Amino acid sequence: MTGYRFEPAVTVRDVTLRDGLQLTGKTLDTDRKVAVVRELLRMGVPSVEVGSLARPDLVPPMANTLDVLARLTPEELKRCWVWVATPRHVEKAAAAGAVNFQYCLSVSDKHNEANIGRPTEASIEAMPKAIDLAHAVGGRIQLCLATALTCPFDGQVPEARVLEIVNDPRTDGAADVIVCDTLGQAVPAQVEQLVRHVAERTPPRRIGFHGHDTWGLGVANSLAAARAGASEVDGSLGGLGGCPFAPGASGNAATEDLLFALRPSWLTPESFAVLVGLTGELLDELGEPNRSRAVQGARASATAFSWAVGDAR
Template identity: 70%
Template sequence: MTGPTPDVLLRDVTLRDGLQLTGKPLPTERKIEIVRELLRLGVPSLEIGSLARPDLVPPLADTLDVVAGLTAAELERCWVWVATPRHVARAVEAGARNVQYCLSVSDAHNRANIGRDTETSLAAMPEAIATALAAGGRIELCLATAFTCPFDGPVDPDRVLRIVADPRTAGAADVVVCDTLGQAAPGEVSALIGRVHRERPDERVVFHGHDTWGQGVANTLAAVDAGAGMVDGALGGLGGCPFAPGASGNTATEDLLFALRPSWLDPARLVDLAALSIELLAELDEPNRSRTLQGIRSPAAAFPWTAAHQGAPALRAEPC
């Protein structure tokens, strides 16, 4: 990559993937505040919750309340994670416009995450698509464990492509390819995203990466070079999957934005996003893993992306 990539959208997934493993709950009203602040700062797209079983993922139990608290215009830019046609129906009835229908490429992880094998989830997708489209909404095909599975190890890329090419997924607006465990390397990401992009040239390819092995930004840039039109990140690198042992946080939204430099982003907005990230993760008693925060705190006032250059107060240190 040689310069800014204004055509690549950043989706912040803090309020779904980011909250799955947090020990402290975040009140519904606070979630709505965060949605509005992220949208105000220019973040194009957000993932705001999940219809996973509330007893298994308690931090997301109020997702439909969050949906109810947002305006129709706000919901046009928000996504809700679903795993069954019934989830889709509940989400759109509550007012959601965009749903992410998730299944795992690995049967073992699909059973752990959703309670059924991959084929059963895939067989139900036509009903999920029909329900979303009948309500005037959009639906994504989201493929978890597209690179590795915590139970079975490396995943055959051909298995990913068979699902992508399956006619039962026709009607999905996007294909989301997930490095659920953060174990992929840039070459692997480039190869798989490229194959998915060639298989579904008329749909947007989304890359969802984690930073377990420190490759989150590199993998995301590789995905963009290979044809991804949207990428996922979470504030401060928050997140992980409760049903995937070994998964750590998402790639940090701040780090992705600094690398991608979309046309809507300027140094002042990045500083404001960093301040929001610090505030939120302190509320949750979670460590902030964003490397961009270190850069923003630099005393090098000649560099426009630092808080010092912006004349902003020094950002306080993140919690240990």
């Protein structure tokens, strides 16, 4: 049975090739990344984050992001996102063909300094130029708020600071707001309250949620965000992920777990089996464990259940 779809409808963006790869010991070459993007798009995943413009000496798996962008077609690029943190990042990514930009800053100053090398205010100050550059190529830009709930250095992050940034007129050109539980320490009620307040107390924009599964609540928090007004949630294959500048952060909510819970109309047991196979191949290449509970369930011997795929890859 493919029914029991989650309401309201929520889309899933796969972030394997950005957040998912940040802490892996092995890297993927351009050909492999392009193949993964195309396979995800082909099977129906609505959008994919293909990489970031983070410094390659600090985050080596991101070194070929511009090459990946340059290899994708204009139609594919309409469904692909790239992580940026400065106007120069937007400029370079746009030159490679990108049209969707996730402009990221941390709500907490200490994490912004560790992650991007400047205070949060400096990132906000630079955002209007980044917005102009994105719009100049007919693009779309998101305001992505890392450490929106907790910070590895300061602990709890005040909700008022999140709302202040989202209401700052310098962020007005952002089409979307992405609320990030960077450390995976939030609980559903906390996520639901923050997302609902962003929806009710800031300018109308699409809201997304980016959750980590450090404390086992990645999917629960994503569903709570959706109930509160988020229309998109992020996940990575097999629960890969983590921030190299956030001690204690582990993998993202698994794409497979989110899709199995949400049951979008394009997902069938057959396409889910293909996704399970892609995850298995990719994690074998990277030498990483599979943290997806849905994949573990699908590979069980419960053959009477239509979503089970056994040992197929």
